[in-house]
Amino acid sequence: MKAFGYVSAKDVAHAVALLGEHGAKAKILAGGTDLLVELKHAVHNPEIIVDISRLSELKTIAVADDGLHIGALATHGDIMNSSIIRDMFPAMVDAAHSIGAAQTRNLGTLGGNLVTCVPSMDSGPALIALEALVTVASSAGRRQMPLGELFVSPRKTSLKPGDLLVDIVIAKQNLSKPAAFEKFGLRKGQALALVNVGAAFFIDKGNFLCPRIALGAVAPTVIRAPKAEAYLEGRKISAEAMAEAGRIAATEAKPISDFRASADYRRDLVAVLVKRALASAQARAAAKQKELAA
Amino acid sequence: MTDVTMTINGQTRSASVPPETTLLQLLRENFNLTGAKLGCDVGDCGACTVIVDGQAVNSCLMLAGQADGRQVLTIEGLASREHLHPIQKAFENSGALQCGFCGPGVLLSAKALLDDNLDPSTQEIRDALSGNLCRCTGYTKMIEAVQEAARLLREESRTQLTHARPEVATP
Amino acid sequence: MNEHSRVLERDKLDIAEPLSDVELRLPAVLPRESYPIETLTPDARQQTRAVGQRVTRPDGRLHGLGQTKYIDDLSFPGMLYARIKRAGIASARIKRIDTSAAEAMPGVMAVLTGKEIPVNSFGPSFQDQPVLVDDLVFHAGDGVAAVAAVTEQIANEALEKIVVEYEPLPAVLDPVAAMREDSPKVHAPNSNIYATKTIRKGDVEKGLAESDHIFEDRFSTQMIEHVSLEPHAAIADWDANGRLTIWATIGRITLARADIARTLKLPMSRIRIIGTIVGGNFGGKNEISQEPALALLSKKTGRPVKGVFTRGEEFTSTTTRHPIIMDYKTGVTNKGRILARQIRLVLDGGAYCSWSETTLGKACILAPGPYKIDNVLSEAFVVYTNKTMTGAMRGFGAPQVCFAYESQMDDIAKKLGIDPLEIRLLNAFDEGSPSPTGQVLHSVVIKESLRKAADRFDWEPRS
Structure with a gap:
């Protein structure tokens, strides 16, 4: 790695002040699983690294009045082991578990995964399906926006120099929404997603209500599949409907061909994974109902 | 320069290093602990795995500064001159290490797993070792070795060996 | 909680008493204790049973302790770190190399270019590989200059300061096209085909003519890197x-x-x-x-x-496994007996020969497969291209041809409606069968192995 300066932030205010001071010359170090690789390959040559990895206030996972808050520095391992997330948002546990391997999951953070903004990010689809919000801190104060507005293009977010992603929020009304995450990679471990899918819907008298489908790795950023969602809205829940939604979602994907897979193969995967994700969300809802009944 | 002080294998050590020094470089070059290896330098192969505050991490993906104030366990801290750690014993008896280059990382991943779970399923072992690549294709024996180590450790905890075993350098 | 339970409290390091400077200066190694861990050295001349026993490696102890010393674990007083600048272009003529800026950097102790190497070529069979290229670049991974500096970081920065001007030349990337007379030559004026082998047995034309069915297929495999965990x-x-x-x-x-x-x-x-x-x-x-x-x-x-x-x-x-383009023409009877097999292998040799000759020979000999075939023609060519060189890798060409002939065996079985196991048992070598090169084979257990394997995983005949 090339030489750089290093400062370890003491708290969020200190971090924001440091980022405000150094602007584009600074890079934020959270888990480092992406940043260190990029520094080694000289993708970035920052003058200073602002290490936020010690900010325990950004590691909290807790339920507040407005919903579930996951601190941006919660690692994928923290998410997998959090009883709150296991209980309320198991799709996120699946997503976290599918990332890298134990060693990288113990370092890599949710916020880092989101702001690195690669199309295949595994944290994105489930959160988008549950319409998550993100909180950004800067010297101008805090602001909240839908997660989708964070993503601009591969490796580019709407964050400006000086901004710090601090918090991911799933609104209260969406917490009980059955959701699922499905991923297909070339190996079972340590593989980037060829396609990943998040799906969520309420069940209203046996019908789909507010279905949300998010697709990863098939467009410049994580995208929703509005046509497939519209098809499902109000429709009776059935395996056929799920399969048809998958087929529609496949037409909405805009995948590329690369050395991992062809665009056609990825489109086929979208159809299969959307169907699976919907089915697994339904199964999860059924299991939950059974649990509540018992 | 970044000043760091950390507990390594139970001993407190300090160093002053350039900020871009990784934890792996710090261990190998400043502290002469060459057990952790540089394999890929991007967090894929797991040869650099060490345990920091109880969790297995890729030391090539951590700056030395991030490890300041933390507890680090390297392969050198697993055994003493008196006793092998049960994981080491099991790996040796199973012939689970061939060229050995991935070994320190694999053993520490196994340690992190067994510290949490003394009766892991094959799937859990595979999951715990999925960040450790072995090109000698020795995974089957490694999984057997972890199972054997788990058995040895369960036996130990059953016999209530409460006296501090020196070889278990729990950080 | 057992005694190995992990420390859950993070970010807390209790240093009860401030350590003295003397203590902090100690190396981070465990205190010396009385010798030793029980010995792993076997008694001299003691005969131990080997077959059926689990083998404990004599080096396993040090591996498990993390005490095995690989190269990167060694260092010597005053040692420097070298890095090599790579060409990054598949085929080119070097017009100019300027190392002066790199040499002027503090911490850079020496820079080396190909012209300074007394005999700038090596190789286990043909000496066609330069240590550092001096005139022509043969593939993108060629070294053009090397730097020795006091740290690896400085050596890396020095590489960026070395200026190399290239005149790009047409690159040969397709091994089949490389065989044509009019193809640009990787090592001009020599032909791109740098080694060949042919094996003839019986009369392949006659065998094919007598066959009920002819199967013609092309198979190809990709380049594979060894990826040993320890780098060179x-x-x-x-x-x-x-x-x-x-x-x-x-x-x-x-x-x-x-x-x-x-x-x-x-x-x-x-x-x-x-x-x-x-x-x-x-x-x-x-x-x-x-x-x-x-x-x-x-x-x-x-x-x-x-x-x-x-x-x-x-x-x-570094060397890789040869990609091979494999054309198989196989004649069989209605009952599935192979009468003739004609094979043409084109091995992509990359920029240098390395162990290509060995690979070529083994691939050519093994290409017909472990089957009794009276009429065989197996031809193999290894060809230079402007790609990473290929060389020795476990099996020396055997895995590639195995993929081809076994794939075709399945195709034949499917087409003729014969069980894939049966067609192999029908054609496989027996004790004393001659190989394609005429070697009489002993200890042949292929049929027993197949039957035992089929039995173990409950193979159900399919056709």
Whole structure:
């Protein structure tokens, strides 16, 4: 790695002040699983690294009045082991578990995964399906926006120099929404997603209500599949409907061909994974109902 | 320069290093602990795995500064001159290490797993070792070795060996 | 909670009493205790049962303790770190190399280019590979200059300061096209086909004519890197008495010594090679690579010089497994007996020969498969292209042809409606069967093995 300066932030205010001071010359170090690789390959040559990895206030996972808050520095391992997330948002546990391997999951953070903004990010689809919000801190104060507005293009977010992603929020009304995450990679471990899918819907008298489908790795950023969602809205829940939604979602994907897979193969995967994700969300809802009944 | 002080294998050590020094470089070059290896330098192969505050991490993906104030366990801290750690014993008896280059990382991943779970399923072992690549294709024996180590450790905890075993350098 | 339970409290390090400066200066090693862990050395001359026993490796103890010393675990006083600048272009003529800015950098002790290498070529069969290219670039992973500096970081920065001007030349990338007369030549004026082998048995034309069915298929395999976990690494120390010691992660140290002696024009008696424990070879560490460059950097600086390849260099600048384009024409009877097999193999040799001749021979001999075929024609060609060189890798060509003939066996079985196991039992070698080269084979257990395997996994006949 090339030489750089290093400062370890003491708290969020200190971090924001440091980022405000150094602007584009600074890079934020959270888990480092992406940043260190990029520094080694000289993708970035920052003058200073602002290490936020010690900010325990950004590691909290807790339920507040407005919903579930996951601190941006919660690692994928923290998410997998959090009883709150296991209980309320198991799709996120699946997503976290599918990332890298134990060693990288113990370092890599949710916020880092989101702001690195690669199309295949595994944290994105489930959160988008549950319409998550993100909180950004800067010297101008805090602001909240839908997660989708964070993503601009591969490796580019709407964050400006000086901004710090601090918090991911799933609104209260969406917490009980059955959701699922499905991923297909070339190996079972340590593989980037060829396609990943998040799906969520309420069940209203046996019908789909507010279905949300998010697709990863098939467009410049994580995208929703509005046509497939519209098809499902109000429709009776059935395996056929799920399969048809998958087929529609496949037409909405805009995948590329690369050395991992062809665009056609990825489109086929979208159809299969959307169907699976919907089915697994339904199964999860059924299991939950059974649990509540018992 | 970044000043760091950390507990390594139970001993407190300090160093002053350039900020871009990784934890792996710090261990190998400043502290002469060459057990952790540089394999890929991007967090894929797991040869650099060490345990920091109880969790297995890729030391090539951590700056030395991030490890300041933390507890680090390297392969050198697993055994003493008196006793092998049960994981080491099991790996040796199973012939689970061939060229050995991935070994320190694999053993520490196994340690992190067994510290949490003394009766892991094959799937859990595979999951715990999925960040450790072995090109000698020795995974089957490694999984057997972890199972054997788990058995040895369960036996130990059953016999209530409460006296501090020196070889278990729990950080 | 057991005694191994992990520390859950993070970010807390209780240092009860401030440590003294003396204590903090101690190396981070465990305190010395009375010797030793129980011995792993077997008794001399003691005969132990081997077959059916689980083998405990004699080096397993040190591996498990993390005490095995690979090259990168060694260091010497005053040691420098070498890095090699890679061409990054498949085919080109070097117009100019300017190393002055790199040489002027503080901490850079020496820069080396190909022109300074006494005999700038090596290779286990043909000496066609330069240590550092001096005139023509043959593939993107070629080294064009090497730097020795006091730290790896400075060596890396120095590489960026070396200016190389290239005149791009047409690159040969398709091995089949490379065989044509009019193709650009990788090592002009020589043909791109640098080795061939042909095996004839019986009369393949006649056999094909007598067959009920002819199957014609093309199979191809990709380039594969060994990816040994330990990268290629070496330390060279050229001492003031003119003796050279090289610690190297090489499987064939005597061959390496001959090659190094040749490139450096140094008597072999002045060279000592210490083969350390190799962290994975698989055929990828069977020849020298950067060692002569490290030796010359050591000579220039009077200091030991260490070089460790990056993972990227492992892929671009070390040998790989040959991709092979395999054309199979097989004649069979209605009952599935193979009467004739005609094979044409084109091995993509990459930029240099390395162990291609060995691979070519083995692939050619094994290409018909372990089957009794009276009429065989197997032709193999290995061809230069402007790609990463291919060389030895476990099996030397056998896995590639196995993929082809077994794939075709399945196709034949399916087409003829024969169980895939049956068609193999029908054609497989027996005790005393002659191989395609006429060797009479003994201890042939292929049919027993197939039957036993089928039995073990409950093979159900399918057709």
